[in-house]
Amino acid sequence: MRETTKRLLSIITSVLLALIGLFLFFGGAQLLLLGGSWFYALTGCVLLAAAALGLKQPRLASSLYAALLVVATIWALVETGFNIWGLEVRLLTLVGIGVWLLLPQVWRVSESWLADKKALLGAVGVSCLVLLISCFSSYSIDGTVPADRMAAQGQPESAAENMPDGDWQAYGRTAGGDRYSPLGQITPANVGKLKRAWLTRTGDVQQAGEGTVAGPDQGHEFNLEVTPIKVDNTLYMCTPHSWVIAMDAATGKVKWKFDPHPDTADLAKNVYLACRGVSYYRIPDEIQTSCRTRIYSPVADVRMVALDAETGKPCDDFGDHGFISLREYLGHVPHGFHFVTSPPLVAKNRLITGGWVFDNQANFEPSGAIRGFDATTGALAWAWDAGHNPETWKPNPDEVLTRDTPNAWGVYTADLNLGMVYIPTGNSPPDNWGGTRRPFDDATSSATIALDIVTGERRWTYQTVHHDLWDMDIPSGPSMVDLPGPNGETIPALVQSTKRGEFFVLDRRTGETVPGYPVEERPVPTAGVAPDDHASPTQPFPAAMPSLTPPNLKESDMWGATLLDQMLCRIEYRQSAYEGQFTPPHVGQTTVVYPAFYGVVDWQGITIDPQRKIMLANASYLPFRIKLDHRQKLESNGTLPKWDGKGEEPAAKGDALSVSPDYGTPYIALTNPWLNPLQIPCKGPVWGTLSAIDLVTKKIVWQHPVGTTRDTGPFRTHNNIPLPTGMYNVGGNIVTRGGVVFMGATADDYLRAFDLATGNVLWTDRLPAGGQATPMSYEVGGKQYVLIAAGGHGGLGTRSGDYIIAYTLDGAQAGNAAQ
Numbered sequence: 001m002r003e004t005t006k007r008l009l010s011i012i013t014s015v016l017l018a019l020i021g022l023f024l025f026f027g028g029a030q031l032l033l034l035g036g037s038w039f040y041a042l043t044g045c046v047l048l049a050a051a052a053l054g055l056k057q058p059r060l061a062s063s064l065y066a067a068l069l070v071v072a073t074i075w076a077l078v079e080t081g082f083n084i085w086g087l088e089v090r091l092l093t094l095v096g097i098g099v100w101l102l103l104p105q106v107w108r109v110s111e112s113w114l115a116d117k118k119a120l121l122g123a124v125g126v127s128c129l130v131l132l133i134s135c136f137s138s139y140s141i142d143g144t145v146p147a148d149r150m151a152a153q154g155q156p157e158s159a160a161e162n163m164p165d166g167d168w169q170a171y172g173r174t175a176g177g178d179r180y181s182p183l184g185q186i187t188p189a190n191v192g193k194l195k196r197a198w199l200t201r202t203g204d205v206q207q208a209g210e211g212t213v214a215g216p217d218q219g220h221e222f223n224l225e226v227t228p229i230k231v232d233n234t235l236y237m238c239t240p241h242s243w244v245i246a247m248d249a250a251t252g253k254v255k256w257k258f259d260p261h262p263d264t265a266d267l268a269k270n271v272y273l274a275c276r277g278v279s280y281y282r283i284p285d286e287i288q289t290s291c292r293t294r295i296y297s298p299v300a301d302v303r304m305v306a307l308d309a310e311t312g313k314p315c316d317d318f319g320d321h322g323f324i325s326l327r328e329y330l331g332h333v334p335h336g337f338h339f340v341t342s343p344p345l346v347a348k349n350r351l352i353t354g355g356w357v358f359d360n361q362a363n364f365e366p367s368g369a370i371r372g373f374d375a376t377t378g379a380l381a382w383a384w385d386a387g388h389n390p391e392t393w394k395p396n397p398d399e400v401l402t403r404d405t406p407n408a409w410g411v412y413t414a415d416l417n418l419g420m421v422y423i424p425t426g427n428s429p430p431d432n433w434g435g436t437r438r439p440f441d442d443a444t445s446s447a448t449i450a451l452d453i454v455t456g457e458r459r460w461t462y463q464t465v466h467h468d469l470w471d472m473d474i475p476s477g478p479s480m481v482d483l484p485g486p487n488g489e490t491i492p493a494l495v496q497s498t499k500r501g502e503f504f505v506l507d508r509r510t511g512e513t514v515p516g517y518p519v520e521e522r523p524v525p526t527a528g529v530a531p532d533d534h535a536s537p538t539q540p541f542p543a544a545m546p547s548l549t550p551p552n553l554k555e556s557d558m559w560g561a562t563l564l565d566q567m568l569c570r571i572e573y574r575q576s577a578y579e580g581q582f583t584p585p586h587v588g589q590t591t592v593v594y595p596a597f598y599g600v601v602d603w604q605g606i607t608i609d610p611q612r613k614i615m616l617a618n619a620s621y622l623p624f625r626i627k628l629d630h631r632q633k634l635e636s637n638g639t640l641p642k643w644d645g646k647g648e649e650p651a652a653k654g655d656a657l658s659v660s661p662d663y664g665t666p667y668i669a670l671t672n673p674w675l676n677p678l679q680i681p682c683k684g685p686v687w688g689t690l691s692a693i694d695l696v697t698k699k700i701v702w703q704h705p706v707g708t709t710r711d712t713g714p715f716r717t718h719n720n721i722p723l724p725t726g727m728y729n730v731g732g733n734i735v736t737r738g739g740v741v742f743m744g745a746t747a748d749d750y751l752r753a754f755d756l757a758t759g760n761v762l763w764t765d766r767l768p769a770g771g772q773a774t775p776m777s778y779e780v781g782g783k784q785y786v787l788i789a790a791g792g793h794g795g796l797g798t799r800s801g802d803y804i805i806a807y808t809l810d811g812a813q814a815g816n817a818a819q
Contacts (some may be wrong), residue, residue, distance in 0.1 A: 006576075009056065009105045012056060013051075013101070015046075015051070015053050016051070017050055017054070017097070020047055020049070020564070021044045021047030021048035021050075021051060022048065022624050023241045023504075024040050024041070024043050025041055025044025025046065027042075027044075027571060028040030028042070028043065028044050028567065029044075030088075031570055031574065031610075034575075035574060036571070036574045037555065037570065039072070040343060040567045040707075043094075046068045048067075048331060050206060053651050055765070062120045063119045063120070064123075065097070065120060065426045066120040066122065066123035067099060067119075068094070068233055068523045069123040069124065069126075069127055070123050071535060072090065072094050073091060073126060073130055075750075076090035078455075081356060082130075083134065083137060083195060084131070084137055085684045085685040087131055088131065089220070089559050089561070089562070089684065090563065091131060092289050092454075095127050095128060096252075098120060098123065098124040098127070099124060102117055102121060103331055108613065109554070115719055125799065129238035131641070139686050139704075139726070140702070140704045140759075141702055142705075143692075143758075143759050145692065145694075145758075149612045149614070149694075149755055150739060151612075151614060152303045152416075152611045152612050153611050153737070154611070155610050155611050156480065163266075164368060165183060165779065166183065166230075166568035167230055167231055168181070168228075168230045168714075168776045168778050169229055170279065170280070170585035171227055171229070171276065171342075171343055171411045172411070172605075173734075175345065176414070176415065176479065176480030177413035177476075177478070178479050178480060178609075179732065179733070179774070180607065180610055180735055180736070181734060181737065181776075182736075182737045183777055183778075184736065184738040184739075185784035186740055186784050186786065188739055188755045188756075188779075190416060190809060191762045192762060193785065193809050193810075194811070195808070195810070195811025196806070196807055197368075197783075197806045197808040197810075197811055198252035199655055199801050199803060199804070199805050199806075200247060200253075200254065200803070200805075201251035201801075201804075203241035203243075203257075203769050204241050204802055204806065205802050206224075206794075208272060220271060220794070221271065221272050221273060221669040221790045221793070221795050222273045222274075222791075222794050223272060223273065223730075223791075223792070223793045223795070224239070224274075224772070224789050224792060225274045225276040225483070225731065225772060225789075226238055226239070226275055227732075227773055228277070228279050228683070228776060229277065229278060229280055230249055233250065233780055234246050234247065234309070234779075235247040235787070235804075236278050236295050237277065237278060238308070239276055239315035240275065240791070241273065242259075242260050242301075242304070242372075243258065243259050243264050244257070244258045244278060244295060244307055245257045246723055249778060249780045249785070250783075255312070256311065257312065258299075258307055258312045258313075258314075259410065259443065260305050262303075263303075266300055266302065266335050267300055267301070268336075268702050269335040270339055273300065276329055276341055277411075278614050279344050279345070280296075280703050281294050281346040281347070282296055283349070283376050284515075285611075289376055289599060291306070291315035291316070291681060292306045293309040293310065293443040294307065294308065294318075295307045295308075295309050296346055296375075296741035297343070297714050300339055302325065302326045302333065302338070302339050302355075303323050304319075304326060304340070304344065304373075305322055306345070317377060319378030319379040320375060323378075324373060326355060327384065328339065329367075329369075329395050329400060329647055331366065331367075331401075332645065333649070334649050336649060337357065337358045337361070337366055338357055338366045339356055339500075340354075340356065341409065342409060342410055345421050346410040347421070347453055348416070349375045350373065350375055350381060351373040351375045351378075352370065352372045352421055352451075352455060353370070353371060353435070354371070354409065354411060355368075355405065355421070356409040357407045358668060359430070359660070360430040360431050360432070360660030360661070360671075361429065361649065361661055361662070361663060362404075362429065362430070362643070362663035362664045363404055363428075363429060363430060363436050363663070364404055365578065366403060366404075367387075367400070367402050367407075368404075368405040368406045368407025368426070368428070369385040369386070369402065370384040370451065370456070372454075373452075379383065380394060382394055382455060383395060383401055384449075384456045384458065385401045387438065387440050388402055391440075392451075392455065392457050403500065404428050404441075406425040406439070406446075407425070407426050408425045409426065409475070410474065410477060410605075411603070412424070412781070413479065413480065415480055415611050416453075417550060419452060419453050419454060420450045420451065420452065420508070421450070421451050421452075421453050422449070422508070423448070423449055424448060425446060426473030427471065427475070430662040430669065431473075431660075432585045432626055432660070432671070433530055433628065433662060433665050434468075434469055435530065435665065437457055442466070444471055445463070445467075446468040447463040447464060448461070448462060448474060448477075448478055448494075448506070449461050449462075453522055460510060460511030460512070461511065462504065464500075464502070464504060464540060465500075465540075466540075467534065467535065467536045469594050470596075472498065472500055473499070474498060476497060476601075476602075476604050478495055479492070479494065479495050479497075479606050479607045479608045480494050480508060480608075481490070481493055481615075481695060483514060483616065483695060490707070491515075491661060492509060493508060493625060494508040494638045495606060495608065495615060498601065499598075499599060499602060501599075501601055502541065502542050502547050502549060503545045503546075503615070504542055504545075505517035505542070505545060509788065511762070512620075515551040516540065516541075516553065516698075517544050517698070518543045518544055518712070519541045519543060520541050521539070521541075522538055522539060522540075522541050524536070524538060524581065526584065527584075528584055528591075529584035529585075531666065532666060533584075535584040539582055545693070545698055548601065548689070549595055550594065552580035552581060553592065555570050555573050557684065558683070558684075559680070559683060559685075561678050561680045561714055562678075565676040568676050569674075569676050572625075572676075572682065573682070576591065576592045576625060577591040578594075583627045585628050585669070586666065587628045588631070589627065590625050591626050592623055592624075592671075592674065593623065593625065593626055593652070594624070594683070595621070596623055597624065598622060599620035599728075600620060601618075602620070603730075604618065604729075604733075605732060607734055608695070609734050609735045609740075609756070613695045614694060614695065614756065615694075615695050616690065616735055617693070617739055618733055619689050619691065619703055620728045620729050620730075621688070621689075621728075622683065622728060623682065623683050624672065624674060625671070626670070626671050627669070629668050630666065630667060631662070640661060644819045645664070649663075654802040658670065679714055680792075682691065685723075685726055686705045686725060686726035687726050688706050688725075688729045688746060689706060689724040689726055689729045689778065690733065690754065690759065691703040692756070701759075701816070705725065706729065707728075707748050708723055708724055708746075709722060709725055709727065710722035710749075711749055711799070712728075716755075720746065727746045728796060729743075729745035730742055730793050730796050731745035731771065731773045731788055734777060735756060735774075739763070740753050741753065741754040741755040741756050741759075742775045744773060746771075747770070747771065747796050748799070749764065749790075750767060751767065751771055751788050754764030765807070767788070767790040768790055768801055769792045769803055770790065770791065770792035770793050771788050771802075772793035772796060772798060775787040775788040775790060783809070783810070784809070785806045785808055786808075787804065787806045789806065790805055
């Protein structure tokens with residue numbers, strides 16, 4: 001019986017090795033023909049030979065496999081050094097097979113197990129030792145903010161608004177968007193005592209058909225991305241279905257709730273069900289109104305509502321009994337083609353907003369014009385329309401703003417003293433082909449544009465990407481900061497983050513680069529651009545500021561769960577068009593885009609400590625792939641229906657991500673995150689970081705991976721070993737005078753507190769759903785609170801929910817659930 005078992009296990013082992021060997025041999029041969037690594041074909045040959053020898057000469061087979069393991073270890077070290085993630089994917093599969101071969105019942109010919117397996121035991125031991133040593137390698141930049149900088153205080157806030165320290169009255173606390181709280185009760189010494197003070201469920205939960213990330217209805221993401229604001233003793237927020245809620249800041253008890261009942265047709269078509277926040281404004285005393293303090297919130301059916309902050313009832317003197325339609329002046333707007341996800345900028349009796357325009361559907365989409373409304377009456381005061389002459393004008397009711405201009409969908413920021421609002425623009429649709437873009441489209445896309453808050457006149461423009469073909473739109477307004485100048489003066493500056501992971505430091509008065517923070521035009525790839533388009537030969541790069549842009553990819557960067565799927569990624573790398581950052585999308589060939597349009601720094605923007613002059617940025621790293629294909633081919637065979645922009649878009653259209661119909665152009669675009677068949681990224685860790693950058697010395701003070709794989713596994717599973725890989729993140733961070741940084745955002749559903757001085761994690765709390773939102777901090781009743789919305793993110797695939805959670809040092813009301 002024992003001999004039969006040994007024989008059966010040996011046969012099974014040889015068969016499995018032969019199958020793995022065949023896969024590696026043929027895949028490796030293809031990789032070799034593409035100019036890639038020789039290792040996979042060699043490994044396939046050795047495994048096939050070992051499989052055959054295992055049944056006749058098992059000792060020789062074991063020795064042959066041992067030799068392969070030694071070669072693999074040397075090869076892995078040459079390719080990746082002592083990088084645990086690089087070594088893991090190269091060696092763990094082979095070590096696992098080696099451990100199996102060490103079993104006494106497998107390939108055994110003599111009574112002496114050691115005699116049969118000695119060479120293999122040594123090879124497995126060497127490989128395991130290398131893996132063990134690599135576990136101690138660091139992926140951090142370690143450093144410390146100097147003590148004198150940590151103690152710095154007394155600097156005025158850049159957007160000085162006379163706000164009480166305990167309030168958080170805008171998305172970034174102030175209109176300047178620095179996300180700095182002047183509260184200091186919570187410190188690195190006591191943050192470990194934080195406990196939940198209260199938990200409230202909004203009641204707005206994901207419905208059937210929402211939150212999907214795959215299939216014919218891909219999109220319709222249900223995302224609780226909100227950062228509540230706090231005014232006096234009340235919190236105000238919005239939900240994915242556009243509810244507006246006021247809560248008691250001390251208890252979380254709901255004071256009032258308003259449902260604007262958005263049009264279900266728009267809800268059914270909207271790709272993203274999200275609302276990042278609401279805006280608060282007090283109408284000046286000299287203006288007569290029965291609704292003095294107001295909450296403005298976007299509605300998913302392209303409206304804006306103004307509510308009485310005390311009662312939650314619509315302000316009757318605003319628009320049509322509290323509502324204005326944002327479809328006005330846009331002409332034909334198919335359902336789902338335009339909506340607002342970010343809070344409007346409200347100041348100087350102006351409500352300023354743009355909106356999201358459905359990416360990559362056509363080149364005749366609604367206008368991306370920015371509009372300023374009278375904050376009291378809702379009447380249009382001005383429109384900034386890049387395609388009109390003059391560009392700032394007030395259209396009549398029957399006039400239409402220029403279609404298909406660059407839009408601005410992120411949070412806007414402002415300097416109220418200068419009277420300027422800073423607009424982060426995107427592209428003229430579609431994103432990946434610009435053959436029909438007009439001069440004014442190219443001049444105003446992927447740029448920071450300063451407008452006069454009251455008049456809407458353009459003051460200045462600074463572009464971060466020329467003729468953008470990669471969807472590198474600016475997703476968040478810049479953050480204000482005052483910096484020391486070369487002659488001891490103070491320069492009112494701003495820092496504009498980008499999806500590329502670059503940071504542009506500009507004088508916010510003029511839009512010129514601040515002395516000492518130069519920007520260089522550097523050559524970038526242009527070969528392979530579509531024949532009826534062009535690519536800019538240079539792009540702007542901040543030359544002095546640290547960059548979070550990842551290095552250009554190499555074949556050896558490819559990753560996976562095993563050696564097998566890693567090989568598939570290497571084959572795809574060799575088959576793709578890629579010459580580094582800014583490789584133009586190719587027609588008929590897949591192009592790698594990295595950094596891609598889901599990061600490095602997305603809509604969360606950055607945080608700036610105005611006292612210590614430290615900037616904080618969390619970043620994500622995930623390559624995408626794009627392929628342009630000829631429209632005529634897909635329309636002629638019926639794969640894609642025709643559409644001229646009249647009426648609703650065809651039901652058989654593509655989705656928000658993978659298929660971009662690009663009606664009105666010669667092409668469609670196929671776009672997806674670069675994952676292998678196991679749904680494992682083809683680019684290995686680190687996938688997410690948190691960095692502190694000194695704005696004075698222009699150096700990274702510290703940088704650490706943030707997040708683990710606990711809730712992200714193969715095939716989008718949610719139960720996984722919590723490997724410290726750093727994790728994709730959606731949502732921002734905040735910093736306090738107490739020297740503590742708070743951040744949720746990561747796909748492993750934690751809220752974390754970090755020491756501002758070192759970046760070390762000081763405290764964590766496991767959230768009941770994904771915390772893909774930016775937290776905030778406020779004070780009430782003498783206590784400092786930290787709050788985060790935990791409701792998940794459909795695109796990231798985190799757990800969905802409707803939780804608003806607040807923390808204090810004593811957690812006096814821990815466990816309280818207020819509905």
